[in-house]
Amino acid sequence: ASEAMVAAQAAGDLDALRDALEAFEHCALKRGARNLVFADGIPEARVMVIGEAPGREEDRQGKPFVADAGQLLDAMFAAIGLSRAPQTPDAGLYITNALPWRPPENRDPTADEIAMLKPFLIRHIELADPQVIVLMGNWACMALLGRAGISRMRGTWQEVLGRPAMPMTHPAYLLRNPMAKRDAWADLLDIQERLRAKGT
Numbered sequence: 001a002s003e004a005m006v007a008a009q010a011a012g013d014l015d016a017l018r019d020a021l022e023a024f025e026h027c028a029l030k031r032g033a034r035n036l037v038f039a040d041g042i043p044e045a046r047v048m049v050i051g052e053a054p055g056r057e058e059d060r061q062g063k064p065f066v067a068d069a070g071q072l073l074d075a076m077f078a079a080i081g082l083s084r085a086p087q088t089p090d091a092g093l094y095i096t097n098a099l100p101w102r103p104p105e106n107r108d109p110t111a112d113e114i115a116m117l118k119p120f121l122i123r124h125i126e127l128a129d130p131q132v133i134v135l136m137g138n139w140a141c142m143a144l145l146g147r148a149g150i151s152r153m154r155g156t157w158q159e160v161l162g163r164p165a166m167p168m169t170h171p172a173y174l175l176r177n178p179m180a181k182r183d184a185w186a187d188l189l190d191i192q193e194r195l196r197a198k199g200t
């Protein structure tokens, strides 16, 4: 973990952080993954979404949230005017995951993996410097709040690195439980409200 801390802290910008992850050889997940999945979207965006880990398609393409859950995620944020490829800078969205490599067979991350890679995630947030963070699902909450329990935490503002952070139900869950979309919609409106209150 201390190698990760040194490597992450030394990164002065997002390109350097990506390079530091490419060069990091202490995490076994990397050996089973095809690609590093660093981030997608607009690094300058006001909103940074943090998911769990790449799945099969994300691992293939080297981009987060590109399969079914990703399509729903894009539709959800489009509904509040945010996207990875925005018409205007303030409509941007920046997307990453708690883990940058796919766990074998999409198994859950381990506590050790999350802890080992956390310095990179923290540095990623510092360098992207978003106004609002979205913790997409239990694993993002585990990584950054140290606890899970998304059904209780969703919809309640938390704090991550001094920034407002909204835990939300993961879109993969919403695909299986469409009834939960109503709560997710309320959370999206909360995020929109927060951005309005901050101006721009």
Ligand code: URA
Binding pocket: 051, 052, 053, 054, 055, 058, 063, 064, 065, 066, 069, 070, 097, 172
């Ligand atoms: N689920 C996630 O949490 N992240 C991805 O990138 C894809 C699916």
